[in-house]
Amino acid sequence: MKIAVLSGKGGAGKTLVAVNMAAASKNAVYIDCDVEEPNGHLFFKPEGLYTQNVVVKTPELNPSKCNGCRKCIDFCRFNALAYIGEKIKVFDEVCHSCGGCILLCPQKAMLERDRVIGRIETGISHNVKVITGILNTGEASGVPIIRRMLDSISEEDTFIIDCPPGSACVVMESIKDADFCILVAESTIFGAHNLAMVYELVGLFDKPFAAVLNKYTDDDNPSELFCSKKHIPVLAKIPFDKELGELNSNAIIAVREKREYKLLFEELLAKVYQEVRP
Amino acid sequence: MGLIEAMSVVKIYKGRIEEMKIAIPVEDKAMESRVCISFGRTPFFLIYDTETNSSVFLENSAAGSQGGAGIKAAQIIVDSGANAIITPRCGENAAAVLKAANIKLYKTVNDIIADNIKAFNEGTLSLLNEIHAGFHGGHL
Ligand code: SF4
Ligand code: SF4
Numbered sequence: 001m002k003i004a005v006l007s008g009k010g011g012a013g014k015t016l017v018a019v020n021m022a023a024a025s026k027n028a029v030y031i032d033c034d035v036e037e038p039n040g041h042l043f044f045k046p047e048g049l050y051t052q053n054v055v056v057k058t059p060e061l062n063p064s065k066c067n068g069c070r071k072c073i074d075f076c077r078f079n080a081l082a083y084i085g086e087k088i089k090v091f092d093e094v095c096h097s098c099g100g101c102i103l104l105c106p107q108k109a110m111l112e113r114d115r116v117i118g119r120i121e122t123g124i125s126h127n128v129k130v131i132t133g134i135l136n137t138g139e140a141s142g143v144p145i146i147r148r149m150l151d152s153i154s155e156e157d158t159f160i161i162d163c164p165p166g167s168a169c170v171v172m173e174s175i176k177d178a179d180f181c182i183l184v185a186e187s188t189i190f191g192a193h194n195l196a197m198v199y200e201l202v203g204l205f206d207k208p209f210a211a212v213l214n215k216y217t218d219d220d221n222p223s224e225l226f227c228s229k230k231h232i233p234v235l236a237k238i239p240f241d242k243e244l245g246e247l248n249s250n251a252i253i254a255v256r257e258k259r260e261y262k263l264l265f266e267e268l269l270a271k272v273y274q275e276v277r278p
Numbered sequence: 279m280g281l282i283e284a285m286s287v288v289k290i291y292k293g294r295i296e297e298m299k300i301a302i303p304v305e306d307k308a309m310e311s312r313v314c315i316s317f318g319r320t321p322f323f324l325i326y327d328t329e330t331n332s333s334v335f336l337e338n339s340a341a342g343s344q345g346g347a348g349i350k351a352a353q354i355i356v357d358s359g360a361n362a363i364i365t366p367r368c369g370e371n372a373a374a375v376l377k378a379a380n381i382k383l384y385k386t387v388n389d390i391i392a393d394n395i396k397a398f399n400e401g402t403l404s405l406l407n408e409i410h411a412g413f414h415g416g417h418l
Binding site for chain 2: 073076077078079080081082083084085089091093094140
């Protein structure tokens with residue numbers, strides 16, 4: 001079972017929910033796809049880490065073969081190539097490694113070379129296997145790292161996928177194979193706005209999903225209103241609670257600390273299982 | 279600086295470099311239009327020839343690019359044969375293209391085209407030093 005946890009903006013409680021869900025299950029694999037700013041590992045403090053580099057294929061010019069026809073430049077829709085002083089310059093960080101220019105060059109002047117764009121760290125934290133994707137700063141796209149992490153997924157375990165915030169292609173890559181999506185939203189107008197954003201995104205994928213409302217109070221709740229309007233089931237309401245906030249800001253996993261949170265997240269997990277396999 | 283002196287500065291320039299073409303990102307295809315605040319996303323580039331005082335407006339086909347707009351826009355400048363660009367801002371990738379092509383980067387004095395050309399001719403423009411980080415989260 002693969003459960004993707006997402007939110008429109010960072011700071012809505014996405015990592016809180018993902019980390020605690022993983023900690024509340026018997027055995028889980030937590031995958032941090034927020035590769036630009038992974039912070040799940042700060043909570044889990046995984047041990048026995050091992051690291052793999054993630055490489056992508058990047059073009060490199062063999063200047064003696066290039067005749068300056070510029071076909072490669074016109075082709076590259078990411079504008080990663082420029083022609084200056086009778087040479088092609090490749091902007092590595094802008095290149096998306098589609099390989100197109102290498103295939104297309106009539107002179108076979110583009111060679112392929114491996115380039116490290118980031119790494120994957122894997123470790124253990126009690127009942128949770130923690131997999132963290134880390135994109136090197138300045139790199140354009142974390143998609144290759146996310147793809148590599150999710151390729152290693154098997155069917156049996158519970159996988160909690162902590163998605164990047166927003167709705168860019170890294171998010172789509174992260175939820176592509178998920179069985180269920182959890183949209184985390186704060187209980188404010190901004191929260192509702194961000195919720196609407198991810199709501200549209202999961203709609204594109206035709207996946208079962210539900211919401212979790214964070215910092216829940218009895219006051220007016222624009223996010224809850226949005227859910228009832230759109231008939232989005234709300235699977236959990238995480239109370240606005242000072243203690244939880246403190247645990248969270250000290251990177252402590254609430255589920256491992258307090259029984260009431262253990263129950264809350266166990267119940268959330270049970271409900272997700274209900275939704276997927278009734 | 280008096281007019282005669284200013285003209286002699288231009289002459290020195292002319293003596294040194296036969297043809298001087300400067301590029302400026304502009305809002306519209308007219309000399310009365312304003313300098314555009316964005317380099318990569320500007321709708322047009324003015325290519326001004328200080329030798330002949332002639333101006334050509336090039337459409338910036340990079341303006342609608344999803345990513346790498348700066349690189350593509352810089353390519354347009356390189357291909358135009360300009361020797362210098364006067365712009366309020368420039369991203370690091372675009373600057374890399376321009377510098378590799380030996381195109382000098384100057385900072386605009388204000389958003390009025392004529393003022394910037396005048397300042398260029400008088401040699402009072404300063405080089406553009408702050409180059410902003412080019413590619414952060416802008417892609418889809
Ligand atoms: S397509 Fe090949 S030959 Fe043509 S400019 Fe690009 S690298 Fe050079
Ligand atoms: S591999 Fe694709 S993205 Fe990279 S430079 Fe070539 S065409 Fe552009």
